Structures are given as structure tokens and as C-alpha cells.
Amino acid sequence: MTQNTIKKISSLYPRLSEKEKKIADYIQEDPSHIINKTINEVSADLNIADATVFRFCKRLGFKGYQAMKIALASEVITPIQQFHEEISESDDEKTIFQKIFKSNIRTLENTMHILDxxxxxxxxxxxxxxxxxxxxxxxxxxxxxxxxxxxxxxxxxxxxxxxxxxxxxxxxxxxxxxxxxxxxxxxxxxxxxxxxxxxxxxxxxxxxxxxxxxxxxxxxxxxxxxxxxxxxxxxxxxxxxxxxxxxxxxxxxxxxxxxxxxxxxxxxxxxxxxxxxxxxx
Known part of the structure; x- marks a missing residue:
């Protein structure tokens, strides 16, 4: 799913302003990096205005920065998580307990990261x-x-x-x-x-x-x-x-x-x- 957002950025790239291209490059370099960043931190890293970041998110079809960050979080993290938490019918009781607890911990960590x-x-x-x-x-x-x-x-x-x-x-x-x-x-x-x-x-x-x-x-x-x-x-x-x-x-x-x-x-x-x-x- 990550590629859906990244592909959208790539398709829009030629029509982006120079400042918007800086944001696109920032995300494409490491999509998971932005998950832990506030809009203020991103704008400070790129030396651009918060409004520019916000407009970029709108161009991608999101309501705002937070919505884009949540989408990236679900797209970047979830496939890895699903691989690690895959429960098999052959798992014993303790293994299932461990996988469920780890899944809950990841839910808390991911939720904490996307809270604005x-x-x-x-x-x-x-x-x-x-x-x-x-x-x-x-x-x-x-x-x-x-x-x-x-x-x-x-x-x-x-x-x-x-x-x-x-x-x-x-x-x-x-x-x-x-x-x-x-x-x-x-x-x-x-x-x-x-x-x-x-x-x-x-x-x-x-x-x-x-x-x-x-x-x-x-x-x-x-x-x-x-x-x-x-x-x-x-x-x-x-x-x-x-x-x-x-x-x-x-x-x-x-x-x-x-x-x-x-x-x-x-x-x-x-x-x-x-x-x-x-x-x-």
C-alpha cells in the first residue's frame, strides 16, 4: 500500500513547485521517517512554511498533514506487523498469548506516533x-x-x-x-x-x-x-x-x-x- 501514496507523489512530481518537491523528496527518501514528525518539525527540517506542507497534503487528496501521516503509518508499518503476528493453528497457547500481546503493544506504539x-x-x-x-x-x-x-x-x-x-x-x-x-x-x-x-x-x-x-x-x-x-x-x-x-x-x-x-x-x-x-x- 505504501506504493500507492508514493506513486501518487511521483505522478504529481512534475507539477509540484520547488518547495513541494522538497517535501516529496523528503517523504520518498524514507516514508517511515515522517510518521514521528510534527508538521512544524517537517517545515523546520526543510526550511519552508507549515502552510506549504499543508497544501502539499491537500494536493495528495488528504484533509491535512495528520491524515497523510496516518495513511503513511498504516501503509509503511502494517505489512511488517502482519508478518510478525501471523497466528498459525499449530501455535501453542503461550505463543498465541505472546503474539496477541505484541500486537497490542504495536497498536499502542503506532497510535501514540500518529496522535497530533x-x-x-x-x-x-x-x-x-x-x-x-x-x-x-x-x-x-x-x-x-x-x-x-x-x-x-x-x-x-x-x-x-x-x-x-x-x-x-x-x-x-x-x-x-x-x-x-x-x-x-x-x-x-x-x-x-x-x-x-x-x-x-x-x-x-x-x-x-x-x-x-x-x-x-x-x-x-x-x-x-x-x-x-x-x-x-x-x-x-x-x-x-x-x-x-x-x-x-x-x-x-x-x-x-x-x-x-x-x-x-x-x-x-x-x-x-x-x-x-x-x-x-
Missing amino acids: EGSIKRAVMLMNKAKHIYFYGTGGSAVIAMDAYHKFVRTGVKCFAFVDSHFQLMSASQLSTDDLAVVISHSGRNRDTLQISKTAKEHGASMIAITGFPKSPIGQLADVALYTSSEETEYRSEALSSRIGQLSIIDALYVNTMVKHKDDANHALEKMRHAISQTRI
Whole structure:
């Protein structure tokens, strides 16, 4: 798949400006090198403006630098990863355990590499200013949304999550500009989740998307999108593999929120511990 992006760069090369050719050469020399670089670092390395890098990404058909970087990450890293994690029916139990753990570690490492610092800061800012946070996800993503609620209820921030998609849609219709919707969808194309997202945005709520596809409708609709990178194997779908990345992003947002709301969080934890203590005999 790497060659698809590289071929696109090659086909456009004669029509690129001199500065854009510098970017093309930079990528073609070592496509994996750019995965760990921010747009600022690339522009500094090449002594060009950030806007030039951004326009180059647009010419390739990407929404921006982050989308191009994610595409390169999946194209460069995934084939190697799939080779190493190939599970055989002849593998013993321990070998399968080891391969699954290594796959999860790679998912975390790849996700960490493609997360954009600016997007992280904007996501934390939206979390901190929201009066209410609603976590949305359908199917397998509903489990991740409930896990998010289980964490964030400790922060002192008013938060909500519903397993039923109809309840989610009903709650989305009641959101306002003071609210934040955190939408979880690996594909970013689930019909129910997309309708929930559109409804939340129509009523003025801010939105964070946690997804694996930058060009997905939900990713495009969000104020901030945080992307995961995962791989598909014979025994595990890409969506299942992505959950470890989704959970880690939620963990990181949770800890950031705990730090920013330290006093409220401590008070919330005290009330929670007191309530739990009352149930003990």
C-alpha cells in the first residue's frame, strides 16, 4: 500500500513547485521517517512554511498533514506487523498469548506516533470547559463509551453514557453549547453513531471523535479527531484490535481531566468512597 501514496507523489512530481518537491523528496527518501514528525518539525527540517506542507497534503487528496501521516503509518508499518503476528493453528497457547500481546503493544506504539499534539491539546481544552460530557458509541464501541463513563464519573465533571442507541440519540437532541459529545467509532461510518453525532452538532455541542479513519464522516464532523492505528489478522478484526488504542486515549484524557480538576475530583472520589462504604456489612 505504501506504493500507492508514493506513486501518487511521483505522478504529481512534475507539477509540484520547488518547495513541494522538497517535501516529496523528503517523504520518498524514507516514508517511515515522517510518521514521528510534527508538521512544524517537517517545515523546520526543510526550511519552508507549515502552510506549504499543508497544501502539499491537500494536493495528495488528504484533509491535512495528520491524515497523510496516518495513511503513511498504516501503509509503511502494517505489512511488517502482519508478518510478525501471523497466528498459525499449530501455535501453542503461550505463543498465541505472546503474539496477541505484541500486537497490542504495536497498536499502542503506532497510535501514540500518529496522535497530533495540537489535537490532544484541543481535546483536553474541550474536556475542561464542558459542563457536561456525553460518551457515545454503538455495538462494541458502546463498551468503550461505558468504560469512559466509569472513569470520568470520578473527575467531578457531570458525565453520561447510554448503551441503547435510541437513548443516545434522545440525549444528543437535548445537548447545548455547554456540552461535549465524545463519539467512539472505529470505522467512523456507523449509521446510528453518525446520526447521533449530527444531532449533537446540530444542537451546538462540541465533539471529539475517536476513530481509525481520518476521512470518515464522523472524523470530518468532529471539532477534534483523535486517531487509532490498528491491524487486522485472520482471527481478530481491525475494529477489535483498535479497542486497546481507544481505551488508552480515554485513559489519557481522563488523567488530563483529573489533573485539571484536582479539587473537584478529590471531592467526587470522597463521595464515591463514602457511598460504597455504606453498602458494606
